[in-house]
Amino acid sequence: MSIYLNNAATTWPKPETVPKSIYDFIVNRGANVARGSASVRDIQSLDNVFSCRQKLAEFLGGYEKCDPRFITLTSNITESINIVVKGFLRPGMKAVTSSMEHNSVLRPLRRAETEGVALEIIPCSLKGYMDPALLKKAVSDGADIAIINHCSNVSGSLQNIWDIAEVCRESNVPIVVDCAQTAGIVKISAKDLGAAALCFTGHKGLFGPQGTGGIVWDPDFAKKCSPLIEGGTGSVSHEEYQPVQMPDKFEAGTPNLPGIAGLLASVEWIENEGIEKIRKHEDNLGRMLEEGLRKIDNLRIIGPGEGDPRLPVYSFNIKGKDNARLARDLSDIYGIETRPGLHCAPLAHRTLGTFPEGALRISPGYFNTADDIRHALNALTELAKN
Ligand SMILES: Cc1ncc(COP(=O)(O)O)c(C=O)c1O
Known part of the structure; x- marks a missing residue:
């Protein structure tokens, strides 16, 4: 799956x-x-x-x-x-x-x-x-x-x-x-x-x-x-x-x-x-993801802080881990599809302080569920430890 x-x-x-x-x-x-x-x-x-x-x-x-x-x-x-x-x-x-x-x-x-x-x-x-x-x-x-x-x-x-x-x-x-x-x-x-x-x-x-x-x-x-x-x-x-x-x-x-x-x-x-319903569901998943990411040791979310205006597009780095390797492990071991790297936006990464290494991006959508987010957070917690 x-x-x-x-x-x-x-x-x-x-x-x-x-x-x-x-x-x-x-x-x-x-x-x-x-x-x-x-x-x-x-x-x-x-x-x-x-x-x-x-x-x-x-x-x-x-x-x-x-x-x-x-x-x-x-x-x-x-x-x-x-x-x-x-x-x-x-x-x-x-x-x-x-x-x-x-x-x-x-x-x-x-x-x-x-x-x-x-x-x-x-x-x-x-x-x-x-x-x-x-x-x-x-x-x-x-x-x-x-x-x-x-x-x-x-x-x-x-x-x-x-x-x-x-x-x-x-x-x-x-x-x-x-x-x-x-x-x-x-x-x-x-x-x-x-x-x-x-x-x-x-x-x-x-x-x-x-x-x-x-x-x-x-x-x-x-x-x-x-x-x-x-x-x-x-x-x-x-x-x-x-x-x-x-x-x-x-x-x-x-x-x-x-x-x-x-x-x-x-x-x-x-x-x-309903556009409001779509946004609300995506925002809820985003908040859940953010709360979980903040609990993972050595993980740093880039960009907006808590409560800042945003959409649920989250990029982060885990100290000592290569983001491309993390994306591959998430995909190969846990079946989770994400995107590492510079996301066709090198200047944005310079602005956010993540050039040239880039970051790992997770972006939930309307068809994701809370279980998907839990699964991703568990996987990341394990990968961050190893
Ligand atoms: C902010 C932004 N602008 C432009 C694009 C380019 O989109 P497309 O490849 O559909 O032309 C993207 C795609 O990721 C984007 O996120």
Whole structure:
């Protein structure tokens, strides 16, 4: 039996309706989108994509009747962030970000820097939090964009994104939020935040399949970005240039239609289950895990302290133990799946004081039970002793 405690990497298992919808799409529908003869199956494919956009517009956009064209569907949040960074930044501009970012933000920004974009990285605290006063200083000195992580995939530090967005709003700087760890778990709305773009991935807290993600755009900001990829859109086929109208502007090529069917099913499932219920269960497991970890000799949890705002993503080190070896022993001996190392976030580890050795991460999810946590704590207690 295996116990999956690596939900920050991807949530597993998925709600039953997700694989069912993917299967149903492939077996019973399966037509391409906007590339047919308007048969019933063509319309069903259009409906699949339209309904998913509409659902995401309500769920993450915060708009009751949001124009679903301003939801771009991508393969993952890495693609979403690349669309924004490469589509917006030009030499001579300035971008601001935090020291808790995932490489999906840092690497495109570092590339932009080599091409003449000024980059300011705001140092976060040892607990992984950004001080809005530091951001205020950085943006009031003049910035073209701020790209900020909502919750760290290393330490679970949950930023006060409302204060951060307020600082950006006061300075008239567009804010782009990396919601990879929060979408589906923390209530968030692009409209209430006033975000220029809210980027998300489908396979984590949204419980969708891998290969899905997207962007909720502020329409004015979308106009200022150029597309990352160009090609067939199934629309305005007489035009040799990429269309400027949404959603086609940022969506060339056949989309992940089975994935989109799965993502629609997963967001509907979250709505039925209740986002508060999901968060509460995950938080309870997190607290139980934290209490147990604090009792293990020589184990040091990195990032937030007791009671600090967080999601249940816990990274830690045990004195004298290699975190990769610990992860392997947890897996081989106890059947517990975790993730060691640097978690694609080297700068976050530098901020948290765990570079270059990294840490072992345990991230419970909605389908875990208290028994899973007990099992993991017993295993870690034994491994820490040996
Ligand atoms: C905070 C954060 N941003 C971005 C990503 C990248 O996600 P994806 O691989 O789905 O593009 C992750 C994945 O771990 C993440 O945790």
